[in-house]
Amino acid sequence: MPAATVLPGQIVRPKLADDSPLYPDYMPHYDPLEKVEDIGEFEHYDAGHRADPTFPNLLKGDAQVLDLSPHVGTEIRGVQLSQLNEAGLDELALLAAKRGALVFRDQEFGNIGFEAQKKIVRHFGPLHIHGWAPHPKAGSDEHMVIYDHKDDLRVRKSWAGRSPVQWHTDQSPESQPPGTTFICMLESPSAAGGDTLVSSSVQAYKSLSPRFRKRLEGLTAIHANGDGVAQELKNGEKAVLRRGVLQAEHPIVIVHPVTKEKALYVNPVYTKKIVGYDQEESDCILGFLFDHIAKRADFQCRIRYEAGTCLVWDQRVTNHSQTLDYPVGERRHAFRLTSLANKPIPALVEEDDGECAKDEMRTQLNLC
Numbered sequence: 001m002p003a004a005t006v007l008p009g010q011i012v013r014p015k016l017a018d019d020s021p022l023y024p025d026y027m028p029h030y031d032p033l034e035k036v037e038d039i040g041e042f043e044h045y046d047a048g049h050r051a052d053p054t055f056p057n058l059l060k061g062d063a064q065v066l067d068l069s070p071h072v073g074t075e076i077r078g079v080q081l082s083q084l085n086e087a088g089l090d091e092l093a094l095l096a097a098k099r100g101a102l103v104f105r106d107q108e109f110g111n112i113g114f115e116a117q118k119k120i121v122r123h124f125g126p127l128h129i130h131g132w133a134p135h136p137k138a139g140s141d142e143h144m145v146i147y148d149h150k151d152d153l154r155v156r157k158s159w160a161g162r163s164p165v166q167w168h169t170d171q172s173p174e175s176q177p178p179g180t181t182f183i184c185m186l187e188s189p190s191a192a193g194g195d196t197l198v199s200s201s202v203q204a205y206k207s208l209s210p211r212f213r214k215r216l217e218g219l220t221a222i223h224a225n226g227d228g229v230a231q232e233l234k235n236g237e238k239a240v241l242r243r244g245v246l247q248a249e250h251p252i253v254i255v256h257p258v259t260k261e262k263a264l265y266v267n268p269v270y271t272k273k274i275v276g277y278d279q280e281e282s283d284c285i286l287g288f289l290f291d292h293i294a295k296r297a298d299f300q301c302r303i304r305y306e307a308g309t310c311l312v313w314d315q316r317v318t319n320h321s322q323t324l325d326y327p328v329g330e331r332r333h334a335f336r337l338t339s340l341a342n343k344p345i346p347a348l349v350e351e352d353d354g355e356c357a358k359d360e361m362r363t364q365l366n367l368c
């Protein structure tokens with residue numbers, strides 16, 4: 001493959017001269033014999049409940065705040081995640097719930113070691129262990145390694161022949177799915193690429209007409225990860241399957257336990273069928289909702305990563321997707337730590353909840 005032209009003055013990401021990884025301890029390790037027990041039911045008290053809504057511990061001193069789009073995504077400068085006290089972490093949970101996704105640059109988080117990293121993310125809930133994705137070579141079952149390089153094209157090959165852009169919330173078929181989640185970038189493709197797309201599920205819900213929103217409230221849908229398991233089984237004897245197929249029934253409209261905002265809780269990767277609807281009816285409604293999430297760039301943002309960038313996001317109020325748009329063979333290396341949260345809370349069905357009257361745009365246009 002010919003090397004891409006580097007323009008005078010072009011900024012490229014750091015790479016070692018021999019193309020070895022910047023973080024060898026975090027190289028992916030696959031153990032086909034590894035098994036893990038389900039975590040089981042647990043009581044969740046969201047860290048955001050304890051947070052001071054003026055964010056005095058998170059946004060202090062030189063902190064700068066830059067919204068990436070009106071409805072989702074905020075970049076925060078001048079804050080080190082690894083230095084936050086417990087009150088600062090509570091405020092982090094609340095701000096992630098409000099803004100969906102938070103981006104922090106030049107973080108020490110990737111250099112503080114597995115145990116210190118896990119201690120921080122455990123603040124938000126018990127840590128998830130992925131059913132098939134790799135762990136770091138140096139050990140830690142809760143770390144999920146994200147790795148793509150010419151020496152390990154396992155992930156890249158799994159996307160061959162289909163779009164890598166797949167909107168989802170991680171592991172929604174868990175009975176208590178993920179909440180506050182961290183991705184820490186260790187090494188990015190040299191020029192650009194590998195961004196994460198994020199969509200606000202709160203705005204996805206709000207932007208539907210009030211009558212359609214009421215139609216969705218009270219419905220539940222089946223979430224299952226059988227497709228992911230089937231894809232992993234294609235690796236034959238090297239396939240890693242720590243747990244069986246997961247399936248759960250969740251409300252289609254949920255309420256965030258702290259902000260009380262309603263959010264659309266479906267995604268095209270895991271949501272399979274609306275309970276009580278015939279298959280064609282379910283396919284039609286879910287197909288519309290999946291399109292709605294994918295096409296509405298007016299409530300999406302895009303996260304660009306440098307080495308040391310951490311993304312902290314709340315999976316209950318967002319969907320996200322990878323991009324996989326950089327040249328095949330380039331190294332992209334990150335890890336994810338995922339806290340599990342509450343059982344999804346159904347939105348109440350209200351005959352007249354006044355939502356339409358609160359929507360200035362709709363009242364101006366006489367749409368209520």
Ligand SMILES: [Fe+2]
Pocket residue numbers: 168169170320
């Ligand atoms: Fe994901």
